[in-house]
Amino acid sequence: MLQKLPTAGALSLALLCGPLPALGETPLGLPPVPIPADNPQTPAKIELGDRLFNDVRFSADGKVSCATCHDPSKAFTDNLPVSEGFKGLKGTRNAPTVINAAYMETQFWDGREPSLEAQSLQPPINPVEGGLENHDPILKTIRDDPQYVNAFREVFQVSPDEITMDHVAKAIASFERTQIAGDSPFDRYFFGGEEDAMTEAQIRGFQVFTGQGRCVSCHQVEQTQALFTDNRFHNIGVGFKNIKGRVAEIAEEFLKAKAEGADVDKTVLTDPDASELGRFAVSEDMTDIAAFKTPTLRNIELTAPYMHDGSQETLEDMVEFYNNGGRVNPDDPVSPFLSGGIRPLDLSEQQKEDLIAFMKALTSPSVAAATKSAANNAQ
Amino acid sequence: MLTRITKAVLCAGALTLAQPAAQAEEFTEADLKSWEEQFMTVVKRGEKLFHGGLESKNTVSCDQCHPNATNTHPETYPKFQQQLGKVAVLSEMINWCIENPLETEPLALDDPRMTALQAYITWERRGVELAPGKH
Amino acid sequence: MSIKRRDFLKTGGALLAAGSLPLSLVEVAFGKNSPQNFTFAFISDSHITHIKGNEFVRNWDMGLKRAIAEANLMTPRPDFTIYGGDIAQLGTPEEIDHGLELLGALRGDVRYVMGEHDYYLDLGDYWRKQLGPDYYSFDHKGVHFVVLNSIVTYDEWTHQDWDTPMARMKEMARLDNPNGSPFMVGPTQREWLRKDLEKVDKDTPLVVISHSPLQKIYKGWNFWTDDAEEVQALLKPFRKVTVLYGHVHQIQYNQIGNISFHAAMATAWPWPYPSTYSQEASYMPKLTVEMNRADPFFERDATGWQFINMHSGNVDVHYTLPDNTNRVVAFNEDKGHPEDTKYQAEAEQIPPQEHY
Numbered sequence A: 001m002l003q004k005l006p007t008a009g010a011l012s013l014a015l016l017c018g019p020l021p022a023l024g025e026t027p028l029g030l031p032p033v034p035i036p037a038d039n040p041q042t043p044a045k046i047e048l049g050d051r052l053f054n055d056v057r058f059s060a061d062g063k064v065s066c067a068t069c070h071d072p073s074k075a076f077t078d079n080l081p082v083s084e085g086f087k088g089l090k091g092t093r094n095a096p097t098v099i100n101a102a103y104m105e106t107q108f109w110d111g112r113e114p115s116l117e118a119q120s121l122q123p124p125i126n127p128v129e130g131g132l133e134n135h136d137p138i139l140k141t142i143r144d145d146p147q148y149v150n151a152f153r154e155v156f157q158v159s160p161d162e163i164t165m166d167h168v169a170k171a172i173a174s175f176e177r178t179q180i181a182g183d184s185p186f187d188r189y190f191f192g193g194e195e196d197a198m199t200e201a202q203i204r205g206f207q208v209f210t211g212q213g214r215c216v217s218c219h220q221v222e223q224t225q226a227l228f229t230d231n232r233f234h235n236i237g238v239g240f241k242n243i244k245g246r247v248a249e250i251a252e253e254f255l256k257a258k259a260e261g262a263d264v265d266k267t268v269l270t271d272p273d274a275s276e277l278g279r280f281a282v283s284e285d286m287t288d289i290a291a292f293k294t295p296t297l298r299n300i301e302l303t304a305p306y307m308h309d310g311s312q313e314t315l316e317d318m319v320e321f322y323n324n325g326g327r328v329n330p331d332d333p334v335s336p337f338l339s340g341g342i343r344p345l346d347l348s349e350q351q352k353e354d355l356i357a358f359m360k361a362l363t364s365p366s367v368a369a370a371t372k373s374a375a376n377n378a379q
Numbered sequence B: 001m002l003t004r005i006t007k008a009v010l011c012a013g014a015l016t017l018a019q020p021a022a023q024a025e026e027f028t029e030a031d032l033k034s035w036e037e038q039f040m041t042v043v044k045r046g047e048k049l050f051h052g053g054l055e056s057k058n059t060v061s062c063d064q065c066h067p068n069a070t071n072t073h074p075e076t077y078p079k080f081q082q083q084l085g086k087v088a089v090l091s092e093m094i095n096w097c098i099e100n101p102l103e104t105e106p107l108a109l110d111d112p113r114m115t116a117l118q119a120y121i122t123w124e125r126r127g128v129e130l131a132p133g134k135h
Numbered sequence C: 001m002s003i004k005r006r007d008f009l010k011t012g013g014a015l016l017a018a019g020s021l022p023l024s025l026v027e028v029a030f031g032k033n034s035p036q037n038f039t040f041a042f043i044s045d046s047h048i049t050h051i052k053g054n055e056f057v058r059n060w061d062m063g064l065k066r067a068i069a070e071a072n073l074m075t076p077r078p079d080f081t082i083y084g085g086d087i088a089q090l091g092t093p094e095e096i097d098h099g100l101e102l103l104g105a106l107r108g109d110v111r112y113v114m115g116e117h118d119y120y121l122d123l124g125d126y127w128r129k130q131l132g133p134d135y136y137s138f139d140h141k142g143v144h145f146v147v148l149n150s151i152v153t154y155d156e157w158t159h160q161d162w163d164t165p166m167a168r169m170k171e172m173a174r175l176d177n178p179n180g181s182p183f184m185v186g187p188t189q190r191e192w193l194r195k196d197l198e199k200v201d202k203d204t205p206l207v208v209i210s211h212s213p214l215q216k217i218y219k220g221w222n223f224w225t226d227d228a229e230e231v232q233a234l235l236k237p238f239r240k241v242t243v244l245y246g247h248v249h250q251i252q253y254n255q256i257g258n259i260s261f262h263a264a265m266a267t268a269w270p271w272p273y274p275s276t277y278s279q280e281a282s283y284m285p286k287l288t289v290e291m292n293r294a295d296p297f298f299e300r301d302a303t304g305w306q307f308i309n310m311h312s313g314n315v316d317v318h319y320t321l322p323d324n325t326n327r328v329v330a331f332n333e334d335k336g337h338p339e340d341t342k343y344q345a346e347a348e349q350i351p352p353q354e355h356y
């Protein structure tokens, strides 16, 4: 009998929860990973998914894999403002991390796909990502590769002819469901009772986070776990300057194109104006104009730049943006569609510093290690 | 009636501590009346604070959204507040309202004004069954 | 006109939520020669609040700005906008002017209704100076519209020995004030209304707009008009009557005889339902499926505005609710009363609609 949709979502999430992922335990601070009933985790499937995730042949120029934009050595992001696909073509959106994406109730910044499985099908055939016309070349590559043929036979009990994109999607999603990271200093402090796991500044920053900063309204922390997202969509003002005064015209043009059959995935990644419509492009509800999904804040120190368009370079920039009530500069125009929760915060310099310190307490040791070793190897 | 007895018992307990020599279990009708009056002065004070008496920085007052303290649901606290990230007590929620819609500094949890606000809010909800944790 | 209303709701309804394009589709569906089908916007209760200098309460400003921005997205445009009253919080020229300045961004004409927050400082002088008479009628595409000032009260209360006009304003601005006084239309306007309606054919659809409900729901908060029955009696001879009102800041709808009632959401903040006041009885229309309980953490939740589809003399009210699911309450020809097109059946209702 809880109040809001996200709670109902959390409930169904709990019901979906099957056994833990085959690899790894549920880390401190996180709930069990929800596993769809029709895609149980197996070690072989996860291994297959890992290979598919890293296979650059699934793109028009043979150079782009999932890992191009979701690089395990960069906390499963690309650290670019917006991702670069085949031939270096740029999209409109910042690559979100795969880490803990398994907990998201929808995928993509606008939630246009309901699951990791469905999400994985889109990028290879997007004109600014994988650049393929359709999925046929992927299936051909797989069927021609004896290792893949064996793996698909073992995992899905299918002959080469029977391999479909559904199998590919399931394997990739299974791999992604193993990319779970908690155990951060915050988790040890808040859920593990280790009083000295966070510094004084980080502890003060947590107070700002739940208090004057109002961050926790959307980046949720609960009594026993913290996903740092509410799985909802909010207009926080990012990108408003770009479409100011043209919202009606852009929305109308987009709806017209969509009604005539334009693909949402392709349109929002290739048309910078349409991209700024956010969740509206999916829901067609005025409430959702320029609203984007709340991303998790876990490992945020390692996933710069920030926001759906990568427009904020540093945590400092981001805090300043919120402190200005969803504006880069305090005298920028305010979107009339701005979420009701966004307003100037009047944080002191000390509070801002503490808040940033707190966000750095959300880094999981496993992710930090992977990033660091990659950096060392590069030297 | 229930409230009164509980209150009387609590007060009697307090008295015992303060004056060990007193007859703890003996109090009169006049005592009951007096204590109720004491309580109601705080309720009245709370009513004033609730209706603009907090002098919030942006002039907004509690009653603007909560006439007769409705939709405050004191009987449901403590309860999990998703956006506070924890199980919270009523006074924490009151402070949230003071900080946000009222854009004013929060009160100390033992500030007499906080006590008065809670007295008024619960008085307007008297007779309603306790429902801790309910949403 | 061969397409039934239900078809419109099924196809147009879903698209209407988009706020763009769809209305042109609707028009095509009904045929352009049907003069009685049109839409208008209904925005209400912004409670613009002056703090000092040029500072106004941001939250209430943002509510009105959002409603205006959304109304401006409608294509084609609503024929006009009704503003349902309480543009100001304490009726000052600063508040009224600031509200009107914001409303200046709205495309098309606006017809204004007087609210108690606009009135009790100077008994409506400044409001009338800016906006004209506070009761009037007009005709639009075959529908007769009447606007009433329903928030006047008894002279003994209004003209008692107040310290200042602002003292009177503040008394009336407190909704739960035990020393308040009930709203009414009063004999002058009722007589004007009787005469105004004399010229109108009884088959002409009638839309009456007031600030307070022209029905009695809860006196303690003035969800009430003292002479509601007298006004209803004047509307009785007409075949199709709709009463629209503000003031209550919540979804309400009802049917009394030939009259359908619909309330507007506020752009500023929601009121709780009177039934949630455990110390007093109230009379919420049984028909009403209540709005979702407000989530205070999203300041725009349980606020919003309406666009109204006038169809065959009845109205479909489309509640446009930021941070929440939109609602549509439409007149059901078979049942002869308005109903929610999704949540009316008990089995369809959801936990947040339970108020206690």
Ligand SMILES: [Fe+2]
Pocket (backbone or CB within 6 Å): C045, C047, C085, C086, C115, C247, C248, C249, C266
């Ligand atoms: Fe109002």
Ligand SMILES: [Fe+2]
Pocket (backbone or CB within 6 Å): C086, C115, C116, C117, C211, C246, C247, C248
């Ligand atoms: Fe009002």
